[in-house]
Amino acid sequence: xxxxxxxxxxxxxxxxxxxxxxxxxxxxxxVRSGTIVVLEKGLSPEEQSxxxxxxxxxxxxxxxxxxxxxTYPSREESPGxxxxxxxxxxxxxxxxxxxxxNQLRMIRKxxxxxxxxxxxx
Amino acid sequence: MDIITQTKARFSRFxxxxxxxxxxxxxxxxxxxxxxxxxxxxxVRDWVGETIGVVSEIPHETRRASRKTDIRIMxxxxxxxxxxxxxxxxVTTKIDYKDFLEYGLEREEAVQRAREATEGVAExxxxxxxxxxxxxxxxxxxxxxxxxxxxxxxxxxxxRHLPVLIAANKIDLPDAMPQRIRMAFPQHPVVPISCxxxxxxxxxxxxxxxxxx
Numbered sequence: 001x002x003x004x005x006x007x008x009x010x011x012x013x014x015x016x017x018x019x020x021x022x023x024x025x026x027x028x029x030x031v032r033s034g035t036i037v038v039l040e041k042g043l044s045p046e047e048q049s050x051x052x053x054x055x056x057x058x059x060x061x062x063x064x065x066x067x068x069x070x071t072y073p074s075r076e077e078s079p080g081x082x083x084x085x086x087x088x089x090x091x092x093x094x095x096x097x098x099x100x101x102n103q104l105r106m107i108r109k110x111x112x113x114x115x116x117x118x119x120x121x
Numbered sequence: 122m123d124i125i126t127q128t129k130a131r132f133s134r135f136x137x138x139x140x141x142x143x144x145x146x147x148x149x150x151x152x153x154x155x156x157x158x159x160x161x162x163x164x165v166r167d168w169v170g171e172t173i174g175v176v177s178e179i180p181h182e183t184r185r186a187s188r189k190t191d192i193r194i195m196x197x198x199x200x201x202x203x204x205x206x207x208x209x210x211x212v213t214t215k216i217d218y219k220d221f222l223e224y225g226l227e228r229e230e231a232v233q234r235a236r237e238a239t240e241g242v243a244e245x246x247x248x249x250x251x252x253x254x255x256x257x258x259x260x261x262x263x264x265x266x267x268x269x270x271x272x273x274x275x276x277x278x279x280x281r282h283l284p285v286l287i288a289a290n291k292i293d294l295p296d297a298m299p300q301r302i303r304m305a306f307p308q309h310p311v312v313p314i315s316c317x318x319x320x321x322x323x324x325x326x327x328x329x330x331x332x333x334x
Binding site: 044045046048049051052053055056057059061065066067068069070071073074101102106109 | 212213214215216217218232235236239240242243246247249250267269272273276277279280281
């Protein structure tokens with residue numbers, strides 16, 4: 001039997017329709033089962049904070065031991081007047097890769113490149 | 122006491138209560154083994170004469186946030202601030218008890234340490250969300266500052282509009298590169314220090330008075 005790794009690429013459109021907890025559960029449910037999740041648009045700082053907390057709650061001895069997460073660096077341009085008016089004051093979140101810490105290793109990250117190594121269990 | 126005096130006293134107490142600012146709580150955050158407790162101990166020892174926590178080479182020695190209140194820090198010009206210092210557990214996205222076995226811990230002890238460490242990380246995030254007014258983000262100058270957890274944590278702190286000072290620790294080590302930390306976080310003041318040797322700790326106190334005062 002051929003062993004493989006499942007990779008789910010989740011579109012920005014789908015993410016935009018989800019609440020914070022829906023996103024966190026989607027990520028952690030997938031990652032715990034060994035799936036690599038790629039988000040077209042990254043999480044907000046509040047969502048990242050919730051993800052760290054929820055991840056800690058899920059860690060078990062000899063089981064799930066956490067996540068590896070990597071994202072492109074934010075673009076530093078300050079938002080324009082309209083963006084500020086619409087409430088977007090922080091840097092834009094970008095493509096994000098999340099996987100099980102015991103399977104996903106980040107090899108290299110540049111401004112526009114994330115190189116990762118994935119092992120089978 | 123006549124009625125006018127009583128009324129004046131009551132009004133003064135009301136104004137004092139209304140305008141009294143809560144003492145700033147400064148959280149020391151950062152990844153495991155960056156030297157957070159060593160810095161907390163140094164600050165508390167320098168200004169109060171006590172210590173706040175135990176230091177160890179084994180990661181996640183600090184698994185509960187601990188607070189020391191009423192610390193008055195003074196800079197060379199005589200300006201001062203009075204703060205509470207909160208030493209927090211190292212923040213990470215992964216904890217494996219097997220990593221602790223390499224330090225000679227028995228399995229049961231390592232599992233217990235890992236469980237407490239996960240609770241500690243969650244507690245540190247909770248403090249940041251609810252009870253922290255400013256942050257010293259502690260980094261090991263010999264490690265890669267671009268690690269995702271650092272980028273995420275500084276982003277989370279910025280999103281809460283908290284003042285941040287970045288302490289580039291362990292500059293006494295030969296492969297320390299505090300300039301990489303400056304490159305990683307150009308938007309924040311970076312103070313290269315050695316908590317163990319005490320190098321440039323006075324500079325950190327000056328920045329704390331300026332930044333958190």
